[in-house]
């Protein structure tokens with residue numbers, strides 16, 4: 001793995017959404033089973049060794065600017081698993097990364113529950129009803145709609 005390999009296998013997103021002031025730098029090479037950038041480097045291959053020769057490119061990018069301990073991982077923060085923009089990657093301990101995944105999962109679960117609750121109020125053939133808007137207000141904000149309180 002080298003800076004030349006990185007440059008040859010990435011493309012900068014043009015006119016895309018910025019994260020931390022920069023657009024994503026997308027890996028165009030192969031990916032591992034989790035969708036993370038992976039590079040085959042024959043110079044580090046050892047016959048019989050597990051996962052030998054495979055470079056975790058995200059980890060490699062972070063390791064160019066800071067040391068990564070065995071219990072530390074390079075995590076992509078922009079939500080794009082193929083992104084290798086240095087400012088979109090962050091060094092975390094495995095415990096911090098696991099905690100971040102759990103928080104993300106809880107937020108996704110809460111979002112799904114909200115969507116389900118709103119779908120129950122507004123079916124596909126919905127026609128407008130002011131009382132329903134008040135119910136949605138309660139779901140979103142956890143408090144009765146001001147108009148309802150004043151009745």
Ligand SMILES: [Zn+2]
Nearest residue numbers: 024078083088
């Ligand atoms: Zn990114």
